[in-house]
Each structure stands twice: as structure tokens, then as C-alpha cells.
Amino acid sequence: MSGIQGGFRCGAVRYTLALDALPRTYACHCRDCQTWSGSAFSQQAFLPEASLVATGPLAEFELTTPSGRVSIQRMCGVCHTRIYNSNSARPGVVVVRAGTLDRSDELDVVAHIWTKRKQPWLKLPDNVPGWTEGAPVAELLQALAPR
Numbered sequence: 727m728s729g730i731q732g733g734f735r736c737g738a739v740r741y742t743l744a745l746d747a748l749p750r751t752y753a754c755h756c757r758d759c760q761t762w763s764g765s766a767f768s769q770q771a772f773l774p775e776a777s778l779v780a781t782g783p784l785a786e787f788e789l790t791t792p793s794g795r796v797s798i799q800r801m802c803g804v805c806h807t808r809i810y811n812s813n814s815a816r817p818g819v820v821v822v823r824a825g826t827l828d829r830s831d832e833l834d835v836v837a838h839i840w841t842k843r844k845q846p847w848l849k850l851p852d853n854v855p856g857w858t859e860g861a862p863v864a865e866l867l868q869a870l871a872p873r
């Protein structure tokens with residue numbers, strides 16, 4: 727099977743990204759990502775929705791953000807691991823939880839967003855772009871573009 731593969735502990739859902747190389751990723755330090763992951767930040771990749779094919783039971787959780795955007799989160803229907811989400815503000819784009827990729831140990835984090843919510847013990851490298859809140863999509867995409 728070609729492409730970039732991912733999945734998680736229970737094995738019920740697997741997914742493939744139609745990419746030749748691993749995507750570049752960013753870290754989101756916002757409070758939602760902290761509480762949802764139970765960790766300091768989430769590590770994510772921004773991808774065309776058409777590049778992702780998942781097999782297995784997917785559960786969906788839809789929420790409306792305070793700004794009126796609809797976010798649809800997809801989880802494994804068995805172990806409820808978060809896999810990816812889409813947002814009505816960015817049609818055709820999915821945000822994949824990069825830690826679920828089989829080759830997550832090879833990923834780079836090339837941008838940080840919501841750094842004002844960053845855990846104080848975490849020191850970010852000086853040469854990686856960061857935004858105190860959410861980054862404008864065009865700027866984030868530029869930071870994530872393959873080099």
C-alpha cells in the first residue's frame with residue numbers, strides 16, 4: 727500500500743494519506759487542544775480532505791464554535807482516539823492529529839500557534855515561527871509548505 731499510513735492502539739481504524747512524503751506539522755498550544763488531548767499541545771498536519779482515506783468505524787462529534795463555525799471531529803468508533811477534524815471556515819481541508827501517523831517519530835514541528843497558552847516549562851526553538859493566537863491560514867500554510 728502506498729502513501730502515508732496512520733492508526734492507533736486499538737487498530738479498528740486505519741487511514742492513508744495520498745502523499746509522497748510525511749507532512750510538516752505544527753503544534754497548537756490552545757486550551758482546547760490541551761484539555762482535549764490531556765497534554766501540553768496537539769501536533770497537527772493541515773491536509774486536503776481528498777488526500778485522506780480512512781477505513782473502519784468512525785465516530786463524529788460536531789460542535790459550533792463561539793464564532794459560529796462548525797467543527798466536525800472524527801474519532802475512532804472503538805477507542806475514541808481523535809483522528810482529524812474539519813471546519814466550515816476551511817472547506818476541503820482536514821487537520822490530522824499527527825501523533826497517529828505510523829512514522830510520527832520522523833515528523834518535524836515547523837510552527838507553533840496559540841503560544842500565549844503554552845505551558846511555561848516548554849521552551850520553543852527561536853528559529854521556528856510562532857503566533858500568540860491562531861495563525862492566518864495563508865501564513866500557516868506557507869510555514870508548512872514542503873521545502
Ligand SMILES: [Zn+2]
Nearest residue numbers: 754755756759
Ligand atoms: Zn488548539
